[in-house]
Amino acid sequence: MRPWLAISGAIDTINEKIGYICNFLVLAACVLSAGNAMIRYAFGYSSNGWLELQWYMFAILVMFGASYTLKRNEHVRVEIFYLFLSERGQLWLDMIGTLFFLIPSCLLLCYLSWPFFYQAYEVNEYSGNAGGLIRWPIKFVIPAGFVMLALQGVSEVIKRIAALRGQITIDAKYERPTQ
Numbered sequence: 297m298r299p300w301l302a303i304s305g306a307i308d309t310i311n312e313k314i315g316y317i318c319n320f321l322v323l324a325a326c327v328l329s330a331g332n333a334m335i336r337y338a339f340g341y342s343s344n345g346w347l348e349l350q351w352y353m354f355a356i357l358v359m360f361g362a363s364y365t366l367k368r369n370e371h372v373r374v375e376i377f378y379l380f381l382s383e384r385g386q387l388w389l390d391m392i393g394t395l396f397f398l399i400p401s402c403l404l405l406c407y408l409s410w411p412f413f414y415q416a417y418e419v420n421e422y423s424g425n426a427g428g429l430i431r432w433p434i435k436f437v438i439p440a441g442f443v444m445l446a447l448q449g450v451s452e453v454i455k456r457i458a459a460l461r462g463q464i465t466i467d468a469k470y471e472r473p474t475q
Contacts, residue, residue: 416432
């Protein structure tokens with residue numbers, strides 16, 4: 297189980313680092329938005345590129361922030377049944393939900409979004425707006441975000457299996473395995 301926990305730890309580390317970037321993007325998007333508005337009203341100047349950059353930051357934040365949120369156990373959960381289960385039952389429910397719903401859904405969405413990205417990449421798609429940005433890099437964020445979410449799901453399954461076997465305990469707040 298130790299090699300699997302090492303893989304889980306590596307996935308968690310990657311998503312933690314991505315989460316820090318997402319946290320920075322919240323601030324950067326707010327500063328960019330405020331600066332763009334001030335320049336527009338003070339100097340009568342605006343650029344579609346700045347507006348699209350805000351949109352790009354938000355897309356990155358949402359798509360990659362999902363795996364970070366899952367890692368931190370701060371995702372939305374329907375707790376009607378979850379609260380009535382024992383800790384072991386919660387581990388099983390998390391594992392089954394992740395294996396049969398989260399991971400397959402993420403992989404399907406990644407598969408379906410890849411042609412959307414690839415077509416934009418093939419034609420080197422740019423925004424139709426004057427001063428707009430190149431589009432294919434942000435379209436790549438869609439399949440990449442779903443891959444990272446699926447990988448975090450794999451990490452969560454590994455941790456749940458280890459917890460069910462009594463090899464680790466899981467800190468409910470931050471999803472840190474403790475020995």
